[in-house]
Amino acid sequence: MKNMKIGTKMTVLLVITMAVIALVGQNGLSNLQKIENAANDMYTNRVAPLQQLKNFSDELFMSIAFPMQKIQNTDSIDKTMVYDLMIKIDHIKTSWKSLENNMANHTSKELTDKTNLDFLETIKHAEDILQTAKTSKSIAEEKNYNFTLFFTALNKTVKDVNQLMEYQLTEARQISLNAEKIIGNTKSQSMIIIIVGLLIIFILSVILIRGVINKLKISNDVINEMAKGNLEVEVPEMPDDELGKVINNIEKMRLKLKEVVSTVYMAADNLSLASRELSSASQNISQGATAQASSTEEVSSSIEEMVSAIQENASSAKETEKIAENMADKTDKMVKAGIDSREKIKAIAEKISIIDEIAFQTNILALNAAVEAARAGEHGRGFGVVASEVGKLADRSKKAASEIEDLSKSSVNVIEEAGGLMQNIAPEINKTSNLVTRINNASQEQEMGANQINIAIQHLNEITQQNAAASEEIATSAEELSSQAEQLLQTMTFFKINNKEFTVSSNLQMKPRRQTPSPVFENEMPTKRIKDKSSSGVYIDLGREDDLDGGFEKF
Secondary structure: OOOOOHHHHHHHHHHHHHHHHHHHHHHHHHHHHHHHHHHHHHHHHHHHHHHHHHHHHHHHHHHHHHHHHHHHOOOOOOHHHHHHHHHHHHHHHHHHHHHHHHOOOOOOHHHHHHHHHHHHHHHHHHHHHHHHHHHOOOOHHHHHHHHHHHHHHHHHHHHHHHHHHHHHHHHHHHHHHHHHHHHHHHHHHHHHHHHHHHHHHHHHHHHHHHHHHHHHHHHHHHHHHHHOOEOOOOOOOOOOOHHHHHHHHHHHHHHHHHHHHHHHHHHHHHHHHHHHHHHHHHHHHHHHHHHHHHHHHHHHHHHHHHHHHHHHHHHHHHHHHHHHHHHHHHHHHHHHHHHHHHHHHHHHHHHHHHHHHHHHHHHHHHHHHHHHHHHHOOOOHHHHHHHHHHHHHHHHHHHHHHHHHHHHHHHHHHHHHHHHHHHHHHHHHHHHHHHHHHHHHHHHHHHHHHHHHHHHHHHHHHHHHHHHHHHHHHHHHHHHHHHHHHHHHHHHOOOEEOOEEOOOOHHHOOOOOOOOOOOOOOOOOOOOOOOOOOOOOOOOOOOOOOHHHOOOOOO
C-alpha cells in the first residue's frame, strides 16, 4: 500500500465505491423486481379479478335480478322483455365462464366450484321462469314457487361472489404486506451495505489524503526553503508514486539549480572581469581608430596630390602623343620627298650624261673642224680659232657634266642614306607614338584607379570614424554589462550553497574611469601617430569554447 501509486489507490477507492454502489443497486433492483412482480400479481391476479367479480355482481343484479323481480311483480308478460332477458342470461353465462377461467389458478377452487354451482342453479331457475313466460300469458300458479327458488339461488350466488371478492382482497392484502416486507429488507440491506462501504471508503480516503497531505507538506516546505534561497535543504527519499516523483523531481531541480547558481555566479564573475577588459580594449581600439583616421586623412591628401600629378602626366602624354603623331606624319612626308628627290636627281644624272655625250660629240666635231681649218690654211684660220674655242667649251662642258654627275651620284647616295634613315626612324616614331598613347591610356587608368583609391580611402576614413564611435559605444556597453554583472552577482548573494552565502568580490566594486577619445574633424590637420609600446591592450578570446558554453545556444 505504501509503494502503491496514487492513481492505483484512487482506482482501488473508485472500484470499492462502484462495488458498494453496484451492491446497493443490485440489491435494490432485485427487490424492486420482486415488488414489481408482486404488483403485477396483485393487479393481474387480484385486482383485475376483483374488478371482474364486481362487474359480474353488478351485471347479475342489473341484468337478471331486477328484470326477474319486475316480471314477478307484473301480471302481464312482456314478450320483448322476456327475450331480452334471455339474451342477457346468455351474455352473463359467457362472462362467468371467462371469469372462471381467469380465476382458475389464482383463487380457491372450492369457492369457485361452489359459486359455479349456485350460479348455474340460479340461471336454471331463471330460464325455467322465462320458458314458462314464453308459453303462458299468466304464470300466477307458479310464480311464488319458481321465483322463490330463483331468488334463493341468487342470494347464494351473490354470497359466493362476495366470498370470492373477500378472498381476492385478503390475497391482495398479503401481497401488499410482502411488498412492504421486501421494501423494509431492501432498506436495511442497502443501509448496511452503504454504511460498510462508506466506512471502507472513509478509511481508504483518510489513508490516501493523509499520504497526499504529508507529501504536499514536504513539497511545500522544500519549495519554501528554496524560495528563501536555501539550496541545501534536505529532501527525504520518497516512494515511487506520483507525488513521490514530484518530490524526487524537486530534489533533482534543487541539485540542478544549485549547480546552475554556482555556474551563473562564476560566469557572472568572469563576465564582469571580461567586460572591464573589453571596455579597456575598446578604449584602446577607439584611440587607435582615431589615429588611423588621422593617417587616413593624410593618405587621402597624398592620393589627391597623386591624382593631380597623374592628371598632369596624362595631359602631357596627350600633347606628346599629338607631337609624335605629327612627327610621324612629317617623317612619312620627308621619306616620300626624299624618294621623289632621288628619282629626280637620277633623271638629272641621266640628262647630264646626255650633255656629256653632246660635249664629247662637240669635241670630236671641234677636232674635225680644226683638221679642216688646218687644211684650209689661211682661209680656215678663223674657223680653226672657233673650232678651238668650241673644243675648249666642250672640254669645260664635259668637265662640268662630269662634276655634276659626280655630285648627282653623291646626292643620290646621300638621299638614299637619308631615306633609309627616315625609313628606320619612321617605325621608331610610330612606336614612340604608340608608347605615348599607351602611356596616356595608362595615365587615364591610373587617374581612375587613383580616384577609386581616393574614394575608398575616404570611405575607409568614414568607416574608421564609425569604428571609433562604435568602439566608444562598445566601451559604454561593456561598462553597462559590467554593472549588470555586478547586479547579477549581488542578486546571487540571495542563494546559500554549502551553508555559505555568495559575496561580491571587492575588486569588482572598483569601476575604472573610462577615457573618452578625442573625435577627428575633417578640417583638422592629420598628425602622425606615435606608437606607444607600453599600451599593448588586452587579449580577450571570446570565441573559445569551454565547459561553461554547453548550456547556451550557439549562433
